Amino acid sequence: MATIQFTDVSRVFERDGKDFLILDKINLTVQDEEFVAIVGPSGCGKTTCMRMAAGLEFPSTGSVKVNDVQVAGPGPDRAVVFQQFALFPWKTVHDNIDFGLRSKGLAKEERESLITHYIALMNLKGYESAYPHQLSGGMQQRVAIARAYALNPQVLLMDEPFGALDAQTRVVMQEELVKLARKNPRTVLFITHAVEEAVYLADRVVVMTSRPGKIKEILDVKSVREAEQWDRNSKIEDVMDLESFVHLRTRIWKSLREEHAGTDH
Numbered sequence: 001m002a003t004i005q006f007t008d009v010s011r012v013f014e015r016d017g018k019d020f021l022i023l024d025k026i027n028l029t030v031q032d033e034e035f036v037a038i039v040g041p042s043g044c045g046k047t048t049c050m051r052m053a054a055g056l057e058f059p060s061t062g063s064v065k066v067n068d069v070q071v072a073g074p075g076p077d078r079a080v081v082f083q084q085f086a087l088f089p090w091k092t093v094h095d096n097i098d099f100g101l102r103s104k105g106l107a108k109e110e111r112e113s114l115i116t117h118y119i120a121l122m123n124l125k126g127y128e129s130a131y132p133h134q135l136s137g138g139m140q141q142r143v144a145i146a147r148a149y150a151l152n153p154q155v156l157l158m159d160e161p162f163g164a165l166d167a168q169t170r171v172v173m174q175e176e177l178v179k180l181a182r183k184n185p186r187t188v189l190f191i192t193h194a195v196e197e198a199v200y201l202a203d204r205v206v207v208m209t210s211r212p213g214k215i216k217e218i219l220d221v222k223s224v225r226e227a228e229q230w231d232r233n234s235k236i237e238d239v240m241d242l243e244s245f246v247h248l249r250t251r252i253w254k255s256l257r258e259e260h261a262g263t264d265h
């Protein structure tokens with residue numbers, strides 16, 4: 001069981017001696033094995049929410065709990081994937097994935113079997129002994145995701161993990177993440193600027209307002225996805241063509257657009 005719970009979370013940052021309210025009373029519970037995506041205007045505090053769940057940032061008021069325990073710092077129960085590939089440049093693909101497994105204290109045999117499994121799953125076979133600089137950006141990001149998944153964290157925190165990828169690689173990664181996440185569900189908090197990506201991947205999509213960030217609305221995608229059987233389509237473009245998908249996407253897009261309009265003047 002793993003849940004992430006934001007209760008009345010507000011965050012004030014100080015700049016030039018003045019206080020700025022960045023997040024305003026965020027209440028959100030990501031349920032066990034639920035995939036929640038957050039979308040919102042730039043600067044509304046999405047990354048700050050993520051950093052709080054990761055234990056890298058703390059609320060000014062309110063509380064952030066993972067599994068009913070107040071987050072006091074980073075922990076092995078939570079893996080984080082950022083937009084920038086955070087691989088060790090001096091370690092091979094194999095050793096990058098192995099690093100976290102070693103720190104979990106797993107025996108060599110178990111580590112090797114996990115590494116083999118995730119290397120195959122992320123289509124990285126044959127690159128075990130390559131170094132990050134010998135890989136494309138998409139491959140590096142797949143290593144970062146393999147590393148996070150191999151740790152078998154209860155909670156996966158992903159901040160624009162595909163943001164730096166080209167459009168084609170991004171689509172492949174999205175499809176792989178859907179396969180992975182449906183086959184092997186985790187509690188995931190995912191931040192993205194891309195509305196399609198949020199609707200395609202998430203069980204629920206949280207739309208935030210412009211600063212100070214509040215929750216504007218939460219859309220239940222899972223019930224629509226299941227009712228309309230989106231997962232019968234293995235290709236993202238086929239899902240994106242479905243009327244129910246277009247409807248949700250347009251609704252979120254309009255909601256975000258209202259926020260942009262509100263910050264124009």
Ligand SMILES: Nc1ncnc2c1ncn2[C@@H]1O[C@H](COP(=O)(O)OP(=O)(O)OP(=O)(O)O)[C@@H](O)[C@H]1O
Nearest residue numbers: 013014015022040041042043044045046047048049
């Ligand atoms: N450590 C900090 N000190 C001061 N201000 C900060 C700090 N961290 C973030 N902020 C401010 O908080 C606001 C929210 O930042 P955050 O990165 O959470 O937004 P975001 O929604 O993820 O933005 P984007 O979509 O552009 O990545 C921004 O105005 C930023 O300047």
